[in-house]
Amino acid sequence: MTSQPLDLTLDQLLTTTRSVRKRLDLEKPVPREVIMECLELALQAPTGSNAQGWQFVFVDDPEKKKAIAEVYRTAATPYLDAPKPTYGDSRDERTPLVVDSAKYLNDHLHEVPAMFIPCLEGRPDGAPAGMSAGFWGSILPAAWSFMLALRSRGLGSAWTTLHLIGDGEKQVAEILGIPFDQYSQGGLFPIAYTKGTDFKPAKRLPAEQLSHWNSW
Template identity: 90%
Template sequence: MTSSQPLDLTVDELLTTTRSVRKRLDLERPVPREIITECLELALQAPTGSNTQGWQFVFVDDPEKKKAIADIYRTNATPYLDAEKPTYGDSRDERTPLVIDSAKYLNDHLHEVPAMMIPCLEGRPDGASASQSAGYWGSLLPAAWSFMLALRSRGLGSAWTTLHLVGDGEKQAAEILGIPFDKYAQGGLFPIAYTKGTDFKKAKRLPAEQLSHWNTW
């Protein structure tokens, strides 16, 4: 298996600089399948409920299928990105225009990324209780985040998107990719590409003390 030379990052640097990458995805540099598999091998060490490992990961690098998936995404993303966004009265408002601009760029160029990944989990959470839903997605999403961390550690990037799942989008994507819709639910759509440069910084976040509660809300 071909290895990609890991970046010289501490654990804290990896955790605090793994960003949703859109404009800085290198759309022209190919990504070897071996590197993607290497990142998936790391992601599969993530926890999964009762060790069921009911996950499956669909990778797409066929140009026609990438375009078809991107078209589904674009149908849902365009009206969402054009809609008025809420304001918060804090530092989040400063970043909103930049985030929207970046998301619109990805919306326009999604079909050009070297590869896509759709993580799937056996079963469907339709109509599930809060407990069942939390347990269900908790068996897939840690692996998806670990995959993003593994990409970052090797000079690649991604963005966690879910807009292709809106309406009939998930079913349409399942038909294109042969995913058994009645047996597996999709957890997102992740573009995969090398990044233009690897110098990502910490994001501006609300302070921990503003978001934490001890013993009572």
């Protein structure tokens, strides 16, 4: 099965791919063939020394999704209920909406058609900054490429990492049989078709406010 890509320009794809939560279609099945098609595209992402030490775990078993969602909620619920920082700019206007959206996903995570967990061989715990950056730089581009591929085909996801807090990563490794001592998990991504495909660019701080030339 080959999915039909949306009619998006490259700029539209890059500016409208973001975390989707409330607009995930929890009822519509996602064929495995479509997921694998997106993964094939993601595998073109860069990886340090071309090592390609990655493995990708997909979960569509209802009981395992439920178990993983419970691990996620252990960290997500207190985090989402805690007071959020203020910035004194336009970001403060979006905070209540973002929190509300994240709480929705927290409540419904077990209902998503599939989950995606990118893994990379090794554990960077306590590694120097350069090694840690190189490590995560060998898996996170592929995860982002996967999100772009999903978006291009009318699907959505959300980049979450809360299950990695505390013992959560190890618990999920045990649920899925991931060799915890050999592979690090880079996140937890729900996969679903989206309710509509008319996403817009998000409000961001202006580039001029965030850029530095030749010195800070």
